[in-house]
Amino acid sequence: MAELIKHNQIYRWVFLLAVGVIPVIGVNPFWVQILTSLGIYSILAISIDLLVGYTGQVSLGHSGFYAVGAYTSGILTAQLGLPFFVTLAGGILTGMIFGAILAFPAVRLKGFYLAMLTLSFAMIIENVLKNATPLTGGISGLTNIPAAVFQNLSLFGITLGPVLFYYLVWVLVLASAWATGNLVNSYWGRAFLAVEGAEVAAASLGIDVIRHKYAAFIISAGMAALAGVLYAHMVGYLSPEAFGFHTSALVLSMALVGGMQTTAGPIIGAAIFTLLPQYLYIFNEHQEMVYGLILLLSYTLMPKGLLGVFKKRQPLIKKVKQSFSNQALGMWAAREMHYGEQSRLKVKGLDKSFGGNMALCKVSLDINPGEIHALIGPNGSGKTTLINVISGVYKPDGGAVTFGENVISGLAPHKVAQLGIERTFQNLEIYPELTVLENVLLGAQTRFKTGLFANLLNLPSSREEEARQIRLAQVILTKLGLNEMQDHSTGGLPYGTQKMVELARAMMARPKVLLLDEPAAGLNAHEISHLESVLNDLKNEGITVLIIEHHLDFVLRLANRVTVLDFGSKIFEGSPALARRDPRVKEVYIGGDAVTA
Amino acid sequence: MLLQLILLGMAIGGVYAMVGLGYNATYWTLGIVNFAQGEFLMIVVMLTLGLTAWFQIPTVLSLVFALVIGALLSVILERVAINPLMKHPSSIGWIVATLGAGIMLQSGAATIWGTSEMAFPPIFSVRRAIHIGETVLSLQLVLIFLITILVIVLFELFMNKTLFGKAIKATALDREAARMMGIPAKRIITFSVILSAVLAGLAGVLVAPVVSAGPYMGSVLAIKGFATAVLGGMGSSRGTFAAGMIIGVSEMLTSGYLSPAIKDVTSLLILFFILLVMPHGIFGKKVLEKV
Numbered sequence: 075m076a077e078l079i080k081h082n083q084i085y086r087w088v089f090l091l092a093v094g095v096i097p098v099i100g101v102n103p104f105w106v107q108i109l110t111s112l113g114i115y116s117i118l119a120i121s122i123d124l125l126v127g128y129t130g131q132v133s134l135g136h137s138g139f140y141a142v143g144a145y146t147s148g149i150l151t152a153q154l155g156l157p158f159f160v161t162l163a164g165g166i167l168t169g170m171i172f173g174a175i176l177a178f179p180a181v182r183l184k185g186f187y188l189a190m191l192t193l194s195f196a197m198i199i200e201n202v203l204k205n206a207t208p209l210t211g212g213i214s215g216l217t218n219i220p221a222a223v224f225q226n227l228s229l230f231g232i233t234l235g236p237v238l239f240y241y242l243v244w245v246l247v248l249a250s251a252w253a254t255g256n257l258v259n260s261y262w263g264r265a266f267l268a269v270e271g272a273e274v275a276a277a278s279l280g281i282d283v284i285r286h287k288y289a290a291f292i293i294s295a296g297m298a299a300l301a302g303v304l305y306a307h308m309v310g311y312l313s314p315e316a317f318g319f320h321t322s323a324l325v326l327s328m329a330l331v332g333g334m335q336t337t338a339g340p341i342i343g344a345a346i347f348t349l350l351p352q353y354l355y356i357f358n359e360h361q362e363m364v365y366g367l368i369l370l371l372s373y374t375l376m377p378k379g380l381l382g383v384f385k386k387r388q389p390l391i392k393k394v395k396q397s398f399s400n401q402a403l404g405m406w407a408a409r410e411m412h413y414g415e416q417s418r419l420k421v422k423g424l425d426k427s428f429g430g431n432m433a434l435c436k437v438s439l440d441i442n443p444g445e446i447h448a449l450i451g452p453n454g455s456g457k458t459t460l461i462n463v464i465s466g467v468y469k470p471d472g473g474a475v476t477f478g479e480n481v482i483s484g485l486a487p488h489k490v491a492q493l494g495i496e497r498t499f500q501n502l503e504i505y506p507e508l509t510v511l512e513n514v515l516l517g518a519q520t521r522f523k524t525g526l527f528a529n530l531l532n533l534p535s536s537r538e539e540e541a542r543q544i545r546l547a548q549v550i551l552t553k554l555g556l557n558e559m560q561d562h563s564t565g566g567l568p569y570g571t572q573k574m575v576e577l578a579r580a581m582m583a584r585p586k587v588l589l590l591d592e593p594a595a596g597l598n599a600h601e602i603s604h605l606e607s608v609l610n611d612l613k614n615e616g617i618t619v620l621i622i623e624h625h626l627d628f629v630l631r632l633a634n635r636v637t638v639l640d641f642g643s644k645i646f647e648g649s650p651a652l653a654r655r656d657p658r659v660k661e662v663y664i665g666g667d668a669v670t671a
Numbered sequence: 672m673l674l675q676l677i678l679l680g681m682a683i684g685g686v687y688a689m690v691g692l693g694y695n696a697t698y699w700t701l702g703i704v705n706f707a708q709g710e711f712l713m714i715v716v717m718l719t720l721g722l723t724a725w726f727q728i729p730t731v732l733s734l735v736f737a738l739v740i741g742a743l744l745s746v747i748l749e750r751v752a753i754n755p756l757m758k759h760p761s762s763i764g765w766i767v768a769t770l771g772a773g774i775m776l777q778s779g780a781a782t783i784w785g786t787s788e789m790a791f792p793p794i795f796s797v798r799r800a801i802h803i804g805e806t807v808l809s810l811q812l813v814l815i816f817l818i819t820i821l822v823i824v825l826f827e828l829f830m831n832k833t834l835f836g837k838a839i840k841a842t843a844l845d846r847e848a849a850r851m852m853g854i855p856a857k858r859i860i861t862f863s864v865i866l867s868a869v870l871a872g873l874a875g876v877l878v879a880p881v882v883s884a885g886p887y888m889g890s891v892l893a894i895k896g897f898a899t900a901v902l903g904g905m906g907s908s909r910g911t912f913a914a915g916m917i918i919g920v921s922e923m924l925t926s927g928y929l930s931p932a933i934k935d936v937t938s939l940l941i942l943f944f945i946l947l948v949m950p951h952g953i954f955g956k957k958v959l960e961k962v
Contacts, residue, residue: 179947194939362778369771373764
């Protein structure tokens with residue numbers, strides 16, 4: 075089956091041809107209407123996929139945005155007589171405004187809190203539709219909306235009958251699918267997945283988690299509102315019943331069954347749920363029961379949807395043609411590999427306690443630019459806490475961290491990363507589902523400069539930027555000996571290789587300071603010597619590194635300077651040679667054998 | 672008028688608190704809430720009505736049977752949908768799955784009983800009213816309130832005094848540690864799911880004479896119960912009870928002084944703002960993400 079679906083292009087053309095000719099070959103008006111609603115549901119399902127599939131924000135309230143779009147356009151045309159193209163834009167805009175309002179609490183919530191919030195949003199909207207009778211027509215509904223069925227809907231002077239309206243809807247479906255596809259196949263989409271996978275790790279890569287969630291929420295709301303506008307002018311009559319909870323559940327089912335995180339999935343799902351009731355009596359008679367059953371079992375039986383059963387996951391990377399000169403790319407990458415001006419990282423009198431437990435006590439550190447500074451000490455001595463405070467994951471209780479001219483303590487993690495302080499994690503924070511190349515490209519998040527619209531429209535500037543970063547990623551991967559596996563999914567690789575991928579990702583940011591939290595933990599002797607040569611290269615290139623490590627031999631060979639922590643306090647700072655001899659250091663590392671070896 | 676509204680609000684709020692406690696029960700053991708909670712509430716109410724009508728048995732007896740059936744259904748839900756997804760507790764899988772179960776229950780009820788609303792017989796055949804000064808209060812409501820208090824007190828005693836209750840609380844603190852201490856996590860989880868459904872069912876039967884019964888009665892009550900649990904702080908029993916009173920009373924006051932139409936919106940807006948301002952509620956704890 076996977077072989078069959080390889081011919082993606084062919085499927086795409088067959089699909090477009092079918093969409094194009096169906097009304098021409100004379101299907102009856104009933105079917106034109108069914109296929110038009112299929113288009114409308116497709117837009118809704120795509121909007122759900124963007125939000126739920128890519129950013130992992132569950133929405134049970136899309137019927138609310140759908141209603142906002144429909145009623146805005148309906149009221150503006152029926153009561154104010156505004157032209158359709160104005161109300162189309164107005165409907166989308168209003169939907170986006172509502173999206174922004176709901177997103178305000180929503181982006182800070184997760185899981186069932188978020189699901190309940192969106193559900194209650196849709197219920198508030200439904201309640202307003204029922205009760206604001208002068209505006210919405212209340213329970214009896216809103217009538218007199220110009221519509222395709224009444225032949226009184228016109229766009230720029232052209233009367234849109236059912237067939238022309240069908241074409242309008244499908245042009246918009248394809249445009250939505252195309253633009254959404256462009257967006258997710260760019261650094262935006264990778265950032266969405268990073269946010270969905272692990273927020274702390276995403277923030278440490280310089281991704282503004284809240285901003286990305288906002289963007290997805292607002293775009294998704296706008297698309298749902300677009301679907302609402304189209305619905306209003308397909309049927310010409312709006313009643314609150316069409317915008318109840320079952321609509322949200324139906325659309326969610328469509329995206330789930332078709333397959334989230336794909337372009338075709340939502341459309342396939344919409345087709346199944348729109349067309350099957352026409353053929354299957356049981357589906358039609360017990361619709362709700364069938365939806366319920368599908369929702370109940372779909373996640374257990376096929377979490378990736380139908381498309382996920384037949385098709386391998388495609389990495390979210392722009393398809394870049396060879397038109398960008400290979401040589402120019404190579405030169406650019408070589409230039410980029412030079413780490414720029416390094417700044418001084420200073421930690422002064424840092425305090426941090428967790429519920430009365432002092433994790434850090436008046437710790438001061440001064441890390442010289444271009445040096446490797448080792449941070450050692452027994453387990454629980456506060457090393458990782460220090461890195462967490464520097465990288466912004468924790469706020470210190472006292473003291474300050476400065477970087478060059480800036481005070482960075484108290485900044486959000488993504489702000490710290492954007493200043494050029496990159497970190498790796500003790501417990502490995504890579505994205506196992508993503509390919510090695512995707513993971514490494516995530517390191518360059520702060521380097522992408524093209525905006526949202528350039529990527530929605532896949533402009534040449536955004537493609538060139540992607541080509542450059544891919545080339546740089548390949549240079550780094552080659553350096554680390556990982557170039558062979560750039561298309562492997564990262565989770566399937568050996569642990570040591572995954573740690574190397576994490577290091578490659580941090581290097582991809584071309585940081586000013588690299589914070590490494592036990593990079594050698596879990597590596598075998600061979601891998602450790604490989605790591606040592608990589609870090610030595612970095613040192614020669616002049617990068618500043620703060621490294622936590624338990625393999626003392628390894629780290630003392632590498633470091634220019636050593637700081638030793640014990641119970642949250644600094645007990646030693648000096649050269650590696652002095653550290654080997656210092657009695658206090660020997661004492662915390664019982665016996666001191668490892669140190670003298 | 673004011674006193675009457677407040678007392679009415681407290682009675683209704685007690686019911687919301689019961690639904691909220693039901694959410695807490697699964698939140699403690701599983702870290703999740705059941706999105707079919709409202710439908711479990713509804714199905715117990717409808718079954719109580721149905722069994723009484725079909726077999727001509729007393730309401731109290733059919734209530735017991737209905738609760739047993741509700742409990743069985745909740746165990747099936749746990750086995751089919753919640754358990755298989757526990758490997759990825761953060762995934763949206765269980766939200767979707769429990770939602771699906773709710774839709775199935777609702778549509779099943781609509782097939783059996785039709786979609787129109789029905790009157791639910793008062794559990795106590797008392798028509799008397801209590802007069803406090805000029806305030807007239809139906810004895811029915813007072814009894815509902817007293818029973819709600821009784822159920823909540825029994826629930827609290829159970830949670831804090833019995834081994835089973837303590838095991839649930841221990842599981843809530845640390846699932847892994849609880850398992851290693853020999854607490855049978857699976858059985859505790861199943862039990863919490865049953866407890867959750869039974870609380871919802873009891874709440875439904877108490878409130879049904881006031882709001883009238885029907886397949887769609889659950890969704891609004893479910894979200895109000897959730898608003899109660901969140902306002903009180905997810906996982907806090909005392910908080911849930913206090914929040915129930917707050918939501919019930921403010922709902923009745925807006926209904927009485929502004930408009931009955933916006934009664935339902937009140938609790939939704941409270942939920943919206945509480946999630947905006949302090950998602951951990953009045954008595955809840957903030958959780959710190961560890962890396």
